[in-house]
Amino acid sequence: MMRREAICGALVLAGLAGPALADVTYRAAVIRVDAPGPLPISRLDLPPDDLGFAGAALATDDNMTTGAFTGQTFETISVVATPETAEAEMARLLDDGIFFVVTLADAATTVALADQAGDRALVVNAAATDDSLRGADCRANLLHVTPSDAMRADALAQYLMWKRWDSWFLIAGSHPEDVALAEAYTRAAAKFGAKIVEERTYEDTGGARRTDTGHVLVQAQIPVFTQRAPDHDVMIAADHAGVFGDYLPYRTWDARPVAGSAGLIPTSWTPAMEAWGATQWQNRFEEGASRLAQEEDFETWVALRVLGEAATRTQGGDAAAIRDFILSDRFELGAFKGQKLTFRDWDGQLRQPVLLAADNVIVSVSPQDGFLHQTSTLDTLGIDRTETECRK
Numbered sequence: 001m002m003r004r005e006a007i008c009g010a011l012v013l014a015g016l017a018g019p020a021l022a023d024v025t026y027r028a029a030v031i032r033v034d035a036p037g038p039l040p041i042s043r044l045d046l047p048p049d050d051l052g053f054a055g056a057a058l059a060t061d062d063n064m065t066t067g068a069f070t071g072q073t074f075e076t077i078s079v080v081a082t083p084e085t086a087e088a089e090m091a092r093l094l095d096d097g098i099f100f101v102v103t104l105a106d107a108a109t110t111v112a113l114a115d116q117a118g119d120r121a122l123v124v125n126a127a128a129t130d131d132s133l134r135g136a137d138c139r140a141n142l143l144h145v146t147p148s149d150a151m152r153a154d155a156l157a158q159y160l161m162w163k164r165w166d167s168w169f170l171i172a173g174s175h176p177e178d179v180a181l182a183e184a185y186t187r188a189a190a191k192f193g194a195k196i197v198e199e200r201t202y203e204d205t206g207g208a209r210r211t212d213t214g215h216v217l218v219q220a221q222i223p224v225f226t227q228r229a230p231d232h233d234v235m236i237a238a239d240h241a242g243v244f245g246d247y248l249p250y251r252t253w254d255a256r257p258v259a260g261s262a263g264l265i266p267t268s269w270t271p272a273m274e275a276w277g278a279t280q281w282q283n284r285f286e287e288g289a290s291r292l293a294q295e296e297d298f299e300t301w302v303a304l305r306v307l308g309e310a311a312t313r314t315q316g317g318d319a320a321a322i323r324d325f326i327l328s329d330r331f332e333l334g335a336f337k338g339q340k341l342t343f344r345d346w347d348g349q350l351r352q353p354v355l356l357a358a359d360n361v362i363v364s365v366s367p368q369d370g371f372l373h374q375t376s377t378l379d380t381l382g383i384d385r386t387e388t389e390c391r392k
Contacts (some may be wrong), residue, residue, distance in 0.1 A: 027198035029077040033105035053078040054289035057299030063308030099319040102303040114142040126299035134347040136391035142187040143348040149184040151382035155366035157188035172238040182238035197230040227253035237261040264291035269298035270357040276295035277334040347390040351378040
């Protein structure tokens with residue numbers, strides 16, 4: 001039934017788009033930049049070899065389903081790079097005429113690739129959550145489909161305030177990205193009226209987390225590290241680097257829930273997501289990839305579906321027309337989140353609900369009821385127009 005609905009939807013879209021133009025090919029690329037780093041705490045968290053690329057494959061198939069009725073073809077090139085080879089790979093893609101590039105990279109590499117692309121390609125960030133990319137380091141040719149740190153922090157803050165857990169004990173890692181994430185939670189607390197009763201820093205000493213004899217040691221360290229905190233409702237972990245967050249639940253001195261980078265986690269996607277037709281997406285992904293979808297897979301799928309939707313509506317293959325349509329108020333995308341998603345014109349961020357997940361359960365979805373906005377309730381999450389530091 002869902003397959004028939006998809007085909008009928010494609011026919012409707014074809015009719016809305018006007019007469020089909022035959023032999024129009026849209027070529028895109030996904031470049032994943034794998035940087036060296038410590039092993040994850042658990043082997044269960046080791047990334048699959050096709051991380052992100054499996055989502056790209058599904059998106060390309062979905063685009064082709066519609067393309068079959070509109071005379072359009074979609075091709076996607078998948079590239080694995082390192083920080084040292086990323087610019088060379090981007091140069092190769094640009095020279096090959098690729099005008100739509102999805103990046104799975106850290107913030108610094110994402111900015112460098114966007115600058116390199118200039119007006120030759122539209123770059124879509126599907127991994128870096130840094131608020132700076134949507135603020136002082138924003139670029140006119142750079143869009144973001146992954147929710148920012150501010151959006152994720154606001155999503156969690158709304159739920160905690162709905163629960164009336166308004167006293168937070170914030171623990172931040174020592175890496176720059178951890179500090180920036182902690183700032184997002186501090187901002188969210190001020191925005192929604194929570195109180196951070198204390199903030200502590202967990203220093204990364206560089207231990208080999210998977211090879212240390214360490215679980216017994218951690219069991220002794222974490223209670224000591226978290227003791228003597230002022231009374232609080234919840235502990236918030238700001239641990240982008242993945243150093244300590246997973247060790248907090250069930251080891252804290254006080255019996256309190258953990259949220260943020262561990263425990264109750266704000267995320268754009270999880271295999272537990274089944275509402276709003278997401279089950280059929282998950283099933284199709286698993287059939288093609290023989291594994292569960294991760295956040296990067298979903299984000300890459302969204303990024304390439306942005307291209308597919310814009311191509312259907314504009315046709316003709318003109319890169320400038322596609323970019324203009326994506327940034328216009330006419331663009332919207334369905335992505336199994338209960339609402340149509342659109343881009344913010346002030347910083348290129350995709351508006352979207354944020355899931356709050358714990359283990360194998362969706363606990364809630366933000367924005368929460370009662371949090372209002374003059375334009376869109378989705379704009380209660382993240383940096384609003386009047387707050388932006390983006391000057392494109």
